[in-house]
Amino acid sequence: MKNNVTMQDIAEQLGVSKVTVSKALNxxxxxxxxxxxxxxxxxxxxxxxxxVMARSLKVSxxxxxxxxxxxxxxxxxxxxxxxxxxxxxxxxxxxxxxxILHILSKEDEKALNLPxxxxxxxxxxxxILGQIHKKYIEVLxxxxxxxxxxxxxxxxxxxxxxxxxxFYGAYELTNxxxxxxxxxxxxxxxxxxxxxxxxxxxxxxxxxxxHRIPLNNDYVINDRDENGKFIDIELPAKLPSxxxxxxDQIAYTIINKLKASGYRVxxxxxxxxxxxxxxxTISEPKITTVEVNVEDMTNTVxxxxxxxxxxxxxxxxxxxxxGKIIYRDxxxxxNA
Amino acid sequence: MKNNVTMQDIAEQLGVSKVTVSKALNxxxxxxxxxxxxxxxxxxxxxxxxxVMARSLKVSxxxxxxxxxxxxxxxxxxxxxxxxxxxxxxxxxxxxxxxILHILSKEDEKALNLPxxxxxxxxxxxxILGQIHKKYIEVLxxxxxxxxxxxxxxxxxxxxxxxxxxFYGAYELTNxxxxxxxxxxxxxxxxxxxxxxxxxxxxxxxxxxxHRIPLNNDYVINDRDENGKFIDIELPAKLPSxxxxxxDQIAYTIINKLKASGYRVxxxxxxxxxxxxxxxTISEPKITTVEVNVEDMTNTVxxxxxxxxxxxxxxxxxxxxxGKIIYRDxxxxxNA
DNA sequence: CTGAAAGCGCTTACAG
DNA sequence: CTGAAAGCGCTTACAG
Numbered sequence: 001m002k003n004n005v006t007m008q009d010i011a012e013q014l015g016v017s018k019v020t021v022s023k024a025l026n027x028x029x030x031x032x033x034x035x036x037x038x039x040x041x042x043x044x045x046x047x048x049x050x051x052v053m054a055r056s057l058k059v060s061x062x063x064x065x066x067x068x069x070x071x072x073x074x075x076x077x078x079x080x081x082x083x084x085x086x087x088x089x090x091x092x093x094x095x096x097x098x099x100i101l102h103i104l105s106k107e108d109e110k111a112l113n114l115p116x117x118x119x120x121x122x123x124x125x126x127x128i129l130g131q132i133h134k135k136y137i138e139v140l141x142x143x144x145x146x147x148x149x150x151x152x153x154x155x156x157x158x159x160x161x162x163x164x165x166x167f168y169g170a171y172e173l174t175n176x177x178x179x180x181x182x183x184x185x186x187x188x189x190x191x192x193x194x195x196x197x198x199x200x201x202x203x204x205x206x207x208x209x210x211h212r213i214p215l216n217n218d219y220v221i222n223d224r225d226e227n228g229k230f231i232d233i234e235l236p237a238k239l240p241s242x243x244x245x246x247x248d249q250i251a252y253t254i255i256n257k258l259k260a261s262g263y264r265v266x267x268x269x270x271x272x273x274x275x276x277x278x279x280x281t282i283s284e285p286k287i288t289t290v291e292v293n294v295e296d297m298t299n300t301v302x303x304x305x306x307x308x309x310x311x312x313x314x315x316x317x318x319x320x321x322x323g324k325i326i327y328r329d330x331x332x333x334x335n336a
Numbered sequence: 337m338k339n340n341v342t343m344q345d346i347a348e349q350l351g352v353s354k355v356t357v358s359k360a361l362n363x364x365x366x367x368x369x370x371x372x373x374x375x376x377x378x379x380x381x382x383x384x385x386x387x388v389m390a391r392s393l394k395v396s397x398x399x400x401x402x403x404x405x406x407x408x409x410x411x412x413x414x415x416x417x418x419x420x421x422x423x424x425x426x427x428x429x430x431x432x433x434x435x436i437l438h439i440l441s442k443e444d445e446k447a448l449n450l451p452x453x454x455x456x457x458x459x460x461x462x463x464i465l466g467q468i469h470k471k472y473i474e475v476l477x478x479x480x481x482x483x484x485x486x487x488x489x490x491x492x493x494x495x496x497x498x499x500x501x502x503f504y505g506a507y508e509l510t511n512x513x514x515x516x517x518x519x520x521x522x523x524x525x526x527x528x529x530x531x532x533x534x535x536x537x538x539x540x541x542x543x544x545x546x547h548r549i550p551l552n553n554d555y556v557i558n559d560r561d562e563n564g565k566f567i568d569i570e571l572p573a574k575l576p577s578x579x580x581x582x583x584d585q586i587a588y589t590i591i592n593k594l595k596a597s598g599y600r601v602x603x604x605x606x607x608x609x610x611x612x613x614x615x616x617t618i619s620e621p622k623i624t625t626v627e628v629n630v631e632d633m634t635n636t637v638x639x640x641x642x643x644x645x646x647x648x649x650x651x652x653x654x655x656x657x658x659g660k661i662i663y664r665d666x667x668x669x670x671n672a
Numbered sequence: 673c674t675g676a677a678a679g680c681g682c683t684t685a686c687a688g
Numbered sequence: 689c690t691g692a693a694a695g696c697g698c699t700t701a702c703a704g
Contacts, residue, residue, distance in 0.1 A: 007698070008698095017676080018697085023699095030673060056680090057393050058700080062389060085437070086418065086437070093452060098458060099437065101421070102425070103425060120388040122434060342682085354691090355683085371690090390681035390683085390696090393681085394684080676703085678699105678701095680697105683694105686691105688691085
């Protein structure tokens with residue numbers, strides 16, 4: 001079924017001009033409702049398919065948004081960013097845009113090579129998922145199409161970022177522990193590894209401060225080196241009554257470690273995580289954690305991106321999206 | 337940094353025509369090497385960016401391939417298809433194509449609505465990941481751009497599909513068990529649920545046949561209903577010495593069930609899986625399984641797609657890609 | 673409300 | 689080896 005019907009063809013069938021057809025099909029002013037209806041019907045009957053490329057060429061808009069993910073976040077089970085990407089592509093679709101995924105290879109990241117879709121003007125803007133090298137960011141800043149970071153921020157001025165409120169999430173979760181009678185609360189995570197781990201720590205710390213619980217250095221526990229490589233975790237000599245872990249995977253590890261040492265979770269010790277990923281549910285008991293609000297994040301970033309693409313030069317700075325606590329079975333109410 | 341340099345601009349700078357510039361930049365015949373070099377340098381110096389949309393309009397090729405995944409495969413931890421998609425987008429990129437992901441919503445699938453990217457001629461072909469409703473396939477068959485299925489096939493004539501060799505994988509894995517002395521081997525999976533489960537069963541069965549091991553009906557065990565909903569698995573009264581599971585998740589479940597009943601894996605009973613997904617490695621012991629050859633699959637499907645897009649009307653039928661066995665710790669060598 | 677003209681930035685024959 | 693002309697299918701002023 002070959003199909004090369006153009007607006008011109010429709011126009012000829014109806015004895016009008018292609019300008020009128022264009023206006024009708026785009027629901028613009030200047031065509032009577034009656035004619036509009038007739039044109040649309042004819043288009044349908046003739047199996048007309050709109051040609052975005054022609055419009056794109058004319059209006060200098062591809063109606064595509066590039067989505068960049070660094071290859072290293074792409075590994076086997078790190079499905080968080082791909083989940084984000086899926087949601088992004090759904091949301092973009094509702095706005096008549098398409099998302100084009102670009103996996104940024106280590107080599108290109110290092111050599112500061114921009115994606116081919118940039119060089120070919122195939123995208124109107126870039127959404128960058130997750131962390132990316134500083135140098136690369138600087139190159140991106142210089143290009144002439146808008147960029148927004150998602151789930152990552154850096155101190156570069158003038159770049160907008162939509163991120164989870166890690167701080168507030170950990171704060172709320174720690175508050176929840178305190179409300180359940182916990183006073184000896186440890187935090188697990190290397191504060192120098194990523195800014196999320198750091199921010200989550202600060203939220204935890206704020207909760208301690210508010211409740212006048214002193215921060216105990218023995219209760220800030222390393223889980224990885226500064227490059228993110230997991231290390232063997234050592235439980236503190238005197239066990240706290242609860243662990244706030246910087247992610248579910250670590251919470252899962254801690255729980256297994258506690259169980260291996262003969263403790264029951266949550267009867268002897270409570271544990272909370274962050275992310276609500278698969279580790280939160282394969283664990284026994286299932287882990288109370290914070291879930292990133294993916295829909296809110298993607299809706300927000302797409303909204304801002306499209307405004308920018310349409311010419312707005314408003315800046316948004318760091319936009320924080322609140323997560324939500326998922327209550328499960330890894331916390332026990334105790335007597336203070 | 338506004339940038340609207342066109343071939344015309346380069347041509348003017350150099351006092352040649354834009355035709356020559358076009359030929360030089362595309363490495364076509366008919367320009368002296370010397371001039372070609374000069375033009376390329378000038379293009380770089382002027383910060384020229386190629387405009388694919390103009391080429392697309394002219395040659396009626398978008399250089400995009402649509403990738404369709406049904407929404408139901410998109411759930412939380414089903415990252416297999418998104419992994420495939422990532423790999424696809426990398427491979428497409430090396431061929432100067434881009435992949436545009438389209439999540440097919442349940443409603444659109446039911447109402448037989450084709451993706452917007454089809455109606456807007458934004459893609460030159462479709463790769464369909466995973467299963468999709470029969471009716472929808474029929475609609476897809478009628479459109480005028482090529483389609484290829486990946487990791488799914490159906491009995492529709494004339495549609496090409498690149499799929500894992502489920503049959504052969506299970507056959508090899510069962511052979512491996514037999515070689516290790518196992519004779520009482522059960523298969524876990526509902527044969528009516530999906531064609532993968534069925535094909536894997538048949539591979540298992542072929543191995544039994546070859547080794548003259550009778551098929552025992554008590555050793556074909558249901559793990560889900562026909563809609564794919566998991567059910568509580570019942571271990572057979574007389575325990576086999578090994579279980580061939582249709583996927584790692586079920587292998588994981590079986591292992592936990594065995595352990596809960598006081599059996600040790602693999603000392604008392606061996607278990608193998610399929611897929612090499614996260615369940616294979618979070619399990620204790622880690623599971624011997626079959627890994628889909630993602631690179632081989634994606635390379636193949638992209639190669640075929642691009643041939644079709646370029647005008648070839650060759651058909652490929654069902655193309656089987658062999659998986660590879662990942663040996664881990666869930667199988668014990670026993671004395672027959 | 674309707675349409676003629678120009679142009680978006682390329683490529684494709686074709687002629688020299 | 690080089691280039692003038694036509695055209696891909698739209699949209700955007702502008703004129704009527």
